Amino acid sequence: MRIARTALAAVLLTAPVCSQQEELPTIKVDVDLVNILCAVRDRNGALVPNLAKEDFVVKEDGQEQKIRYFAHETDLPLTLGLLVDVSRSQANLIEVERRTAGQFFSHVLRKKDMAFLISFGSEVELLQDYTGSTRLLGDALEKLEVRGAVGGVHPGPVPTISKPRGTVLYDAVYLAANEKLRGEVGRKAIVLITDGVDMGSRVKLQEALEAAHKSDTIIYSIYYVDPSAYYDAGGYFYYPSDGDLKKMSEETGGRLFRVDKKNPLNRIFDQLQEELRTQYALAYAPARAVGDGSYRKLEVRTTRKDLKVQARKGYYASRREDI
Numbered sequence: 001m002r003i004a005r006t007a008l009a010a011v012l013l014t015a016p017v018c019s020q021q022e023e024l025p026t027i028k029v030d031v032d033l034v035n036i037l038c039a040v041r042d043r044n045g046a047l048v049p050n051l052a053k054e055d056f057v058v059k060e061d062g063q064e065q066k067i068r069y070f071a072h073e074t075d076l077p078l079t080l081g082l083l084v085d086v087s088r089s090q091a092n093l094i095e096v097e098r099r100t101a102g103q104f105f106s107h108v109l110r111k112k113d114m115a116f117l118i119s120f121g122s123e124v125e126l127l128q129d130y131t132g133s134t135r136l137l138g139d140a141l142e143k144l145e146v147r148g149a150v151g152g153v154h155p156g157p158v159p160t161i162s163k164p165r166g167t168v169l170y171d172a173v174y175l176a177a178n179e180k181l182r183g184e185v186g187r188k189a190i191v192l193i194t195d196g197v198d199m200g201s202r203v204k205l206q207e208a209l210e211a212a213h214k215s216d217t218i219i220y221s222i223y224y225v226d227p228s229a230y231y232d233a234g235g236y237f238y239y240p241s242d243g244d245l246k247k248m249s250e251e252t253g254g255r256l257f258r259v260d261k262k263n264p265l266n267r268i269f270d271q272l273q274e275e276l277r278t279q280y281a282l283a284y285a286p287a288r289a290v291g292d293g294s295y296r297k298l299e300v301r302t303t304r305k306d307l308k309v310q311a312r313k314g315y316y317a318s319r320r321e322d323i
Contacts, residue, residue, distance in 0.1 A: 032290055033068065033283045034060070035216055037187060037253060038300055038311035039275050047278045048307060056309075059299040060286055069283035077112040078276060079130075079184045081176045084144055085194035087121040087167040089229035089240075091146045096265055097193055097224070098141045104269040106134045108276060116180060120172035121147030122200070130180075166199035173208040173219070173248065174201075182215035189254070189276065193222045193265075195229075196245045205244055212252050213295075214316050220254040220272055221245035224265065253312035290317040 036058065040048040053070035082105075084097055109115060109132060117128040117140045125147070128140035173190065181188045190212070198205070212219055223242040230238045246256045255275070257268045282300070293316060300311040 032285050034286055034315055036282045036300060036311055037218060037279050038309050039279055040302060041308050043306055047274060049278050051280065051302065055302050056282060057301050057303065058282060058284055061296050063287060065284040065286060067282050067284050071281045077186050079181065079186060079188045080115040081118060081180060081190045082115065083118045083120060083172050083176055083190060083192045085167060086119045086144055086147050088146055089195055089197065089226060092226045092228065093224055094144050098144055100266045100269055102138045102141050103266065104273065105137045108273045109134060117141065118172055118176055119144055120168055122166060123147060124168060124172045124175055167197050168201045169194055169198040170201035170203050170205055170208040174203045174211045177211035177215040177217050181217045188215065188217045190217055190219045191272065192219060193224055195225045195240045196223055196242045197240045209248055209251055214318060217252065218254040219248045219252045221249045222257045222259060222268055224259045251313045253310060255310065292317050
């Protein structure tokens with residue numbers, strides 16, 4: 001697996017790079033602090049923006065923890081990675097994605113925020129490295145084009161020897177989290193636009209999810225399906241599953257959005273923008289020392305039973321050399 005991961009990293013290292021022009025302010029915290037970003041909603045699903053530290057309860061493996069740091073993250077700099085599926089099953093959707101993603105960047109990015117753009121189909125490509133320029137991101141969005149060896153859920157005979165490389169979804173998430181976001185500080189998020197199909201990734205779903213956990217990255221998945229890409233030769237419609245997207249999002253504290261007639265992509269981007277600007281940041285020093293590399297379960301709730309907290313489900317107590 002070490003060789004496979006080295007090969008994956010090389011994909012990004014050979015991609016076009018635009019150097020970061022402005023140095024971001026550094027947020028320095030005790031390495032033993034566990035950081036949690038969360039959103040809170042009422043029974044109607046509306047975001048709740050006015051809570052205090054005393055309103056939150058945090059438990060690690062069932063043991064309540066003392067919150068040492070609390071902030072309302074409206075203005076804390078954001079590092080954002082947009083990952084766009086460009087496999088053949090998404091061919092008819094790319095133009096809508098290009099237009100609405102450009103509007104999203106122009107609305108969500110503020111001074112000191114940074115973003116990058118990755119496309120993935122049969123391979124992963126970094127179209128734009130870190131930048132705060134909506135113009136550069138817009139130029140990169142114009143480079144989105146179909147890259148996929150196969151399309152749909154039944155492209156042909158099922159191979160028995162090796163996997164076809166059609167949509168390397170897990171590879172893209174792994175690379176974004178491990179190679180791009182792990183060394184960054186502050187709020188970090190991946191926005192993933194895809195129909196949820198993975199075909200040929202070198203890493204598995206759990207490895208991609210673990211990379212997101214270790215980089216303290218929230219994953220927001222946008223499930224976007226073109227029905228015309230999912231008919232077999234007999235005219236029967238197959239709908240791809242959003243199960244993997246839901247798992248990655250819920251485990252990291254994000255959400256799964258589904259594009260449909262009532263919720264077009266531009267409206268989803270509006271909802272996402274609102275959530276990114278209505279988050280709380282909590283941090284605590286765990287009663288049990290970090291450093292053993294184990295996975296620890298987290299529970300975050302409020303003292304009000306009518307509110308629901310959206311937060312990561314756990315974290316890895318990384319060894320010092322892994323930090």
